[in-house]
Amino acid sequence: MTKTFVTRRRWWIAASAVAVGGSLLGVQAAASGAAAPAAWSNTPEGFASTDGGTTGGAGxxxxxxxxxxxLNQYATAEEPYIIRVDGTIEYEQMGYEVRVASNKTIVGVGTGGEIVGGGFFLNEVSNVIVRNLTIRDTRMPDDDPGDDDYDYDAIQMDGADHVWIDHNRLERMNDGLIDSREDTTNLTVSWNIINENNKTFGIGWTDNVTARITIHHNWFTDTNARNPSIDNVANAHLYNNYLQNTxxxxxxxxxxxTVIENSYFEGVTDPYYITDDAQLVESGSIVVDSEGDRQTGGDGFDPGSFYDYTLDPASEVPALLEAGAGPQADIS
Incomplete structure (x- = not known):
């Protein structure tokens, strides 16, 4: 397995494009001789791609x-389903989390698929994709300013396996936007906008050190704690993330x-740091207008020994994510 260093071409400013298998390829990029990737892949990069991959409700x-x-009927069914969320679905019970069963894809239609007032719970399930959705607004600021009393997550996973969380907008939840708990593994979190929250992305709640997680091309903005907090993870690979005002x-x-590569930290307190017996290796990142710790230690690991992946230059990460993170019209 290898990692590839590229400068991604700006497919969103190409003068024209051609459709190939339902995806767009920028012809300017092709003309320049640079790689012209599909706009968005329908398969994950990272640990969710290993050991047979993550296919969700395919078939x-x-x-x-x-x-x-x-939504509740199909998401909780035993059979595999590809569930397209068309428009805004408001949960009547504030903070309710739909119990998603194995072998499901839940994907927003265009940029308008929204879950409001609740989220999803993946408990001891496998092979789930949550993609192209906005999940928002369970915040209880008057009753629970520290997000301690109401466990209203956007996506909570306990003991889940092979999960891909991709191109979502997650914001203003009363507790976590993403909680990856109790040995959830083979997880990829990619191209999400992770926005306006207190306890943002927590990983752990276990004494075991078995989980394998990839977090790449996510835009954390105006969040407070846990960006993410990575506790007892055997292999955590973070690359090309943009942390802004966190x-x-x-x-x-x-x-x-933990291995961090080519990320961009802007206005961040303690951009990267370690406690306890943890390891953290960092390379290629850019830190601006930030203060506090930049700690590394230990030997890390080689992510390329597990899967192939593509690194963008850290200098290009803000523009890439401002244009391409969150729900996209051409994904569903």
């Missing part, structure tokens, strides 16, 4: 839902082994 029926009752940075703790 199952495709259904389109626009009510909570329909109260903390990438925290490797417990016995975690």
């Amino acid at each position: 199952g029926e495709t259904v389109t839902v626009d009510t909570f009752e329909e 109260g903390s940075g990438n925290w490797s703790r417990g016995s975690s082994n």
Whole structure:
């Protein structure tokens, strides 16, 4: 396995494009001789791609839902489903988390698929994709200023395996935007906007050190703690993330082994740091207008020994994510 260093061509400013297998290829990039990647891959990069990959509801029926009752019916079913969320679905019970069963894809239609007032819970399930959605607004600021009393997550995972969380906008939840708990593994979190939250992205809640997680091309903005907090993760690979105006940075703790590559930290307190017996190796990142710790230690690991991946230059990360993170019209 190898990692590839490229300068991605700006497919969104290409003068024209050609459709190939449902994706767009910038012809300017092709003319320049540079690689012209598909706009968005329908398969994950990172640990979710290993050991057979993550396919979600592939092979199952495709259904389109626009009510909570329909979403809950198909997401909790035993059979595989590709569930297209068309428009805004408001949960009647604030903070409820739909119990997603194995072999499901839940994907927003265009940029308008929204989950409001609740989220999803993946408990001891496998092979799930959550993609192209906005999940928002369970915040209880008057009753719970520290996000301690109401466990209203956007996406919570306990003991889940092979999960891909991609191109979502997650914001203003009363607790975590993403909680990866109890040995959840083979997880890839990519191209998400992670926005306006207190306890943002927590990983751990276990004494075991077995989990393998990839976090790449995410835009953390105006968040406070856990960006992410990585506790007892055997292999945590973070690359090409953009942290902007956050109260903390990438925290490797417990016995975690963390590798950070080519990320961009702007206005961040403690951009990257370690506690306990954790390891953290960093390379290629840019830090601006930030203060506090930049700690490294330990040997790290070689992510390329697990999977192939592509690194963008850190200098290009803000523009890439401002243009390409979050829900996209051409994904669903």
